[in-house]
Amino acid sequence: MKLVVGLGNPGIEYQFTPHNAGFLAIDRLAERSGVTVANRRGKALTARAIVAGQEVLLAKPETFMNLSGLSVAALLRELEIPVPSASEKSGLIVIYDELAIPLxxxxxxxxxxxxxxNGVKSISSVLGSEEWIRIRIGVGKPPTTTGREIKAGGTNYLLSPMRKMELGVLDEVLDDAARAVEMVLTDGVGKAMNEFNRKVNGESADSKE
Structure with a gap:
């Protein structure tokens, strides 16, 4: 079994904020799999699902963002999934928002x-490893016509409800996130990276990070 975790903050007031993109991606995966993320285990809301023909546990930690690692570690123990390392293939996929990537x-x-x-910091700190797969959903402001990047405003922006137009853009990316998880499971992370890490302005997607 694989563990697929989306990061966010519990509570209706945070539901459609940029920082909850990971939660929304898990909900999209659950919808595509015909399950509801409602069981409580490992300090998280969870659901067992079949994704791309494989059994996975979908999870949304209820620990708040900066303590996400406590939930992830508890779930890995319960599922008897080894902590990912340089020598141990990752059974953990984490989906989260990324300000450095445009919406x-x-x-x-x-x-x-x-x-x-902070959610990523918590997971890496608790697990003692950075060797786990991450799917990063852009929530940053797009560059201007001159190419100058606009800073999105940090914490206040991340915890504020998104506008209708922004939610429309995010909705399409959530489908991509679900397909990315499916491709990682079926074809491996390398092929998924080639498919989804599209080139921007002639440079590789990660070249500016």
Whole structure:
């Protein structure tokens, strides 16, 4: 079994904020699989599902973002999934929001640093490893016509409800996130990265990060 975790904050007031893109992606996966994420285990709301022909546990931690690692570690123990390492293939996929990526884009990484994301910091700290697959949903502001990037405003922006137009853009990316998970499960993370880490302005998607 694989563990697919979406990061966010519990509570209706946070439901449609940029920081809850991971939760929304899990809901989209659940919808595509015909399940409801409503069981409580490992400090999270969960659902067993068949995704791309494989058995997975979908999870939304209820620990709040900065303590996400406690839930992820508890679920890995319960499912007897080894902590991912350089020598142990990852059975963990984490989906979360990324300010450094413009809204409307999605990127996949096999491993990496937190880049200032508190949920990612918590997971890597508790697991003692950065060797886990992450699917990052862009929530940043797009560049201007001159190419200058617009900073999205940090915490206040991340915890504020998204506008209708922004939610429309995000809705399309959630389908991409679900397809990315499916491709990771069926074809491996390398092929998924080639498919979804599209080139931007002639450079590789990760070249500016």
């Amino acid at each position: 409307g884009q999605l990127r996949i990484r096999e491993r990496g640093s937190a880049g200032g994301h």
